[in-house]
Amino acid sequence: MMKLTTYSIVCRDAVELVSDYLEGALSRRDSRRLEKHLKGCPNCSAYLEQIRDTIAVAGEVSPNDLSPEALSDLVDLYRRFRSPLE
Amino acid sequence: MGVEYPWFVDDAELLQRLLAGDETAFAALVTRYHPMLVRVARYYVNSEASAEDVAQDTWIAVLRGVDRFEGRSSFKTWLLRILVNRARSTGTKEHRAIPVDPTSTSSALAGRFDEGGAWREPVVPFTDVIEDSMVNKPVVRLVHEAISRLGEPQQAVVTLRDVEGLPTTEVAELLELSVANVRVILHRARTKVRADVEASLRGGG
Ligand SMILES: [Zn+2]
Numbered sequence: 001m002m003k004l005t006t007y008s009i010v011c012r013d014a015v016e017l018v019s020d021y022l023e024g025a026l027s028r029r030d031s032r033r034l035e036k037h038l039k040g041c042p043n044c045s046a047y048l049e050q051i052r053d054t055i056a057v058a059g060e061v062s063p064n065d066l067s068p069e070a071l072s073d074l075v076d077l078y079r080r081f082r083s084p085l086e
Numbered sequence: 087m088g089v090e091y092p093w094f095v096d097d098a099e100l101l102q103r104l105l106a107g108d109e110t111a112f113a114a115l116v117t118r119y120h121p122m123l124v125r126v127a128r129y130y131v132n133s134e135a136s137a138e139d140v141a142q143d144t145w146i147a148v149l150r151g152v153d154r155f156e157g158r159s160s161f162k163t164w165l166l167r168i169l170v171n172r173a174r175s176t177g178t179k180e181h182r183a184i185p186v187d188p189t190s191t192s193s194a195l196a197g198r199f200d201e202g203g204a205w206r207e208p209v210v211p212f213t214d215v216i217e218d219s220m221v222n223k224p225v226v227r228l229v230h231e232a233i234s235r236l237g238e239p240q241q242a243v244v245t246l247r248d249v250e251g252l253p254t255t256e257v258a259e260l261l262e263l264s265v266a267n268v269r270v271i272l273h274r275a276r277t278k279v280r281a282d283v284e285a286s287l288r289g290g291g
Contacts, residue, residue, distance in 0.1 A: 053213075075112070
């Protein structure tokens with residue numbers, strides 16, 4: 001009998017597993033399949049790197065996301081809120 | 087007005103100063119979290135203007151309730167709960183349907199594979215693409231621009247999970263989605279953001 005785990009996946013399948021793999025959400029069998037594919041495939045390995053970089057960069061603080069106008073509106077809100085107390 | 091607190095001053099300290107009536111502490115919190123609030127609110131309401139309103143209401147609720155914040159959850163989680171409660175009621179009023187379709191496949195990689203399912207063209211790590219790229223924008227800009235171009239529910243999911251780093255279970259709870267759905271949406275969002283960044287680096291975007 002051939003074991004189920006022996007069938008391999010192609011690149012098109014591998015990219016579908018990458019996100020869950022990084023989440024630690026793949027079944028052990030799918031993890032093994034993906035890792036086996038990655039070992040022999042520089043393209044999918046690079047793809048995994050790209051996704052990993054994308055996630056890492058998304059978590060970096062992006063400066064000036066808030067416009068100065070929006071900030072001053074919110075600070076006005078704060079002042080209006082505070083003033084009746086004083 | 088300047089925001090005088092650097093990123094390493096933590097939320098707890100800013101809250102202490104806010105309680106003491108420090109306006110710059112409020113400005114620092116707003117700078118840190120307002121864009122996140124607007125993005126997540128957008129998941130529930132139909133327009134950017136409504137999302138902005140819900141986010142502003144949330145800050146008023148924070149100012150009213152900050153003395154009751156017990157620190158049992160993180161400030162970020164507390165803030166998001168307030169926002170989501172408000173956004174939900176507003177969203178219901180606007181009859182916003184939340185689209186989740188786990189069966190549709192992502193098209194961000196359409197045409198990239200041959201009949202055998204292998205890559206048609208080599209994939210290169212971003213670090214190598216950047217060296218050759220004519221685009222001067224830092225990758226962090228490109229990634230955040232790509233995220234802001236995502237539709238819902240992808241934008242809310244990727245904002246909470248990848249930008250804010252909340253655990254998947256908390257994302258699911260906040261957005262009233264199953265964990266499985268969050269993972270599917272996250273996968274599609276990341277696939278799209280990566281493709282978008284790649285296109286921008288190659289000068290196509
Ligand atoms: Zn491959």
